[in-house]
Amino acid sequence: MKFVFVNTPDYDSDGFLGAPTSLYYACSRITSDPYSNESAISNLADIEFFDPPTLEDYFCKLPALVSDSQVGFVGFSNTSHSRYIALRGAKIVRDENPNCIIAFGGPHEDETSGNLTCLNHTLSKWGQFVDIVVCGDGEYLLEWLGRSLVERVKSGSRDLTLKKLKDHSDDVEKLPGRGHLDIRKDDSYTRLALSQSMLELDNQPFINWTYIDQRHFNDYPIFYEQSVKPKRTAQVMTHRGCRGACRFCTERRQYNRRSNHLVVEEIERLKTEHEVQSIFFDDSTFNDEEKDAIALCKELERSRVEWGCLTRFDKVDMNALASMKKAGCSYIYLGLEQFDDEVLREVGKRISTNQIVETLTNCHKMGIRVGVSTLFGIGESRDIAQRTIEQVGSWCDEGIVEVVSLSANCYHPGSVTSNCCDDEREFEYDKKPPHKETPWTCFEEGLWYHPKDFNEDYANFIVDSASRNIPLNALVRKAKIKEAISSLETIEV
Ligand code: B12
Numbered sequence: 004m005k006f007v008f009v010n011t012p013d014y015d016s017d018g019f020l021g022a023p024t025s026l027y028y029a030c031s032r033i034t035s036d037p038y039s040n041e042s043a044i045s046n047l048a049d050i051e052f053f054d055p056p057t058l059e060d061y062f063c064k065l066p067a068l069v070s071d072s073q074v075g076f077v078g079f080s081n082t083s084h085s086r087y088i089a090l091r092g093a094k095i096v097r098d099e100n101p102n103c104i105i106a107f108g109g110p111h112e113d114e115t116s117g118n119l120t121c122l123n124h125t126l127s128k129w130g131q132f133v134d135i136v137v138c139g140d141g142e143y144l145l146e147w148l149g150r151s152l153v154e155r156v157k158s159g160s161r162d163l164t165l166k167k168l169k170d171h172s173d174d175v176e177k178l179p180g181r182g183h184l185d186i187r188k189d190d191s192y193t194r195l196a197l198s199q200s201m202l203e204l205d206n207q208p209f210i211n212w213t214y215i216d217q218r219h220f221n222d223y224p225i226f227y228e229q230s231v232k233p234k235r236t237a238q239v240m241t242h243r244g245c246r247g248a249c250r251f252c253t254e255r256r257q258y259n260r261r262s263n264h265l266v267v268e269e270i271e272r273l274k275t276e277h278e279v280q281s282i283f284f285d286d287s288t289f290n291d292e293e294k295d296a297i298a299l300c301k302e303l304e305r306s307r308v309e310w311g312c313l314t315r316f317d318k319v320d321m322n323a324l325a326s327m328k329k330a331g332c333s334y335i336y337l338g339l340e341q342f343d344d345e346v347l348r349e350v351g352k353r354i355s356t357n358q359i360v361e362t363l364t365n366c367h368k369m370g371i372r373v374g375v376s377t378l379f380g381i382g383e384s385r386d387i388a389q390r391t392i393e394q395v396g397s398w399c400d401e402g403i404v405e406v407v408s409l410s411a412n413c414y415h416p417g418s419v420t421s422n423c424c425d426d427e428r429e430f431e432y433d434k435k436p437p438h439k440e441t442p443w444t445c446f447e448e449g450l451w452y453h454p455k456d457f458n459e460d461y462a463n464f465i466v467d468s469a470s471r472n473i474p475l476n477a478l479v480r481k482a483k484i485k486e487a488i489s490s491l492e493t494i495e496v
């Protein structure tokens with residue numbers, strides 16, 4: 004029997020790059036190193052990952068991949084942004100291989116299927132294409148699914164139906180982790196919940212990077228060898244969850260940390276087994292717990308690896324930055340959103356403009372390069388947006404900020420902003436994105452649903468202002484911005 008796992012691409016051809024770690028964390032138990040886990044499913048069945056670089060590849064190659072009669076299970080990892088494409092993929096699988104079990108998991112399911120009513124649950128709505136939905140910690144649930152299916156095949160049973168899976172469901176409630184697995188049942192579903200204990204991250208195998216496409220090692224052109232060749236980079240996480248409570252974001256899960264020595268061991272293995280030269284920490288906030296982060300820095304000093312991370316302006320004082328720098332940190336990426344105290348307070352960001360200035364000054368003193376994410380459509384006026392852009396532009400001119408991303412606030416299902424929104428539009432991700440053209444393509448997350456007053460005129464204003472005030476080279480989407488500006492100039496003529 005063969006298992007196929009799909010990382011679903013989204014419509015945004017210019018999105019951030021990086022390995023699809025959600026899927027590989029979910030599969031970490033079933034793909035774990037065969038020497039450390041003799042019963043890993045990868046020893047018992049074929050496992051294939053499908054991680055197409057473009058939408059064209061996805062639609063072109065998926066039918067042939069899943070039509071193989073050996074394929075008995077296809078799992079799609081989907082974000083809200085790739086949701087519709089995953090649904091279209093599921094239809095392809097159903098058409099090509101009607102008996103194959105189709106499962107959905109990933110950030111979109113995490114953020115929705117816990118809250119949905121039966122009527123708009125993936126299985127009730129899309130039961131003709133989807134059989135199983137996983138919400139929350141995927142590690143043990145996928146292992147249970149894999150093992151149940153493999154054991155059935157081994158015992159000579161050809162009955163891989165959902166009913167049989169349900170007959171063996173008693174064990175699920177004893178498994179570690181938070182979340183559940185829903186199995187389709189007529190027009191509804193049966194829910195099997197995990198034990199709801201916090202996942203012991205130290206008991207989880209590392210991501211198995213041998214299954215990850217080699218191209219992802221080159222996805223981080225922020226660490227360079229002799230200033231020209233991008234270093235081979237891998238993503239690592241020190242913890243899950245975020246203690247921030249920003250109203251537009253859904254990263255609110257409880258803080259759950261691994262032991263620092265395992266983080267270092269993982270990095271050492273990435274160095275020796277995959278020739279990795281630099282690390283990007285994908286934690287939502289690397290410094291969420293200061294003492295843990297500083298203790299890790301001490302251990303990282305021995306690894307002598309260059310690294311960068313995502314963090315917050317209020318979490319890195321001079322002391323933290325000095326430890327990070329000494330441990331090899333050369334780049335940090337921070338959510339600045341808007342340079343205005345009232346707007347920051349209103350969105351629950353819990354940072355101040357003073358902290359922004361202080362941290363940027365400290366990073367500059369320490370020689371740590373900085374990337375910032377600006378977010379528009381969070382209640383700022385045009386004047387505030389203009390001031391933010393001009394301020395960021397002058398930091399770029401002074402060499403204090405190196406990378407600038409323009410993000411459009413996009414309603415994430417389950418965020419406070421989307422829950423409080425009385426906008427009558429439905430924030431439905433089961434269809435094509437509503438904004439596929441310029442100027443929306445100049446923004447991270449520009450393609451989806453924004454607050455009503457964030458209209459095309461305002462989007463053009465931001466792109467135009469950014470192109471005048473921020474050096475093009477610093478802008479993450481420089482190619483799209485250049486394109487948008489030349490079309491705006493054509494209109495003016
Ligand atoms: C790495 C990362 C990326 C990588 C890889 C993306 C990918 N396709 O996997 C890159 C840089 C390419 C990226 C791009 C984007 N990303 Co991103 N990214 C992350 C990040 C930082 C880490 C993900 C991770 O590994 N988390 C840790 C794991 C353990 O948790 P998890 O993701 O919940 O995974 C568990 C479950 O979901 C489940 N599971 C996952 N997959 C599957 C599959 C199956 C079959 C099953 C059964 C279970 C299962 O098991 C996992 C283990 O427990 C998260 C933020 C974060 N800190 O989590 C954002 C995050 C996932 N990204 C997000 C967004 C918005 C984007 C972009 C739209 C950004 C952009 N404008 O370009 C694109 C979309 C790309 C796409 N193809 O859809 C959002 C998603 C929100 C949503 N509602 O879907 C997040 C949550 C950040 C945020 N809060 O805004 N991203």
Ligand code: SF4
Pocket residue numbers: 245246247248249252253254255287288315338
């Ligand atoms: S925006 Fe950043 S700090 Fe705020 S909740 Fe999301 S991940 Fe945490």
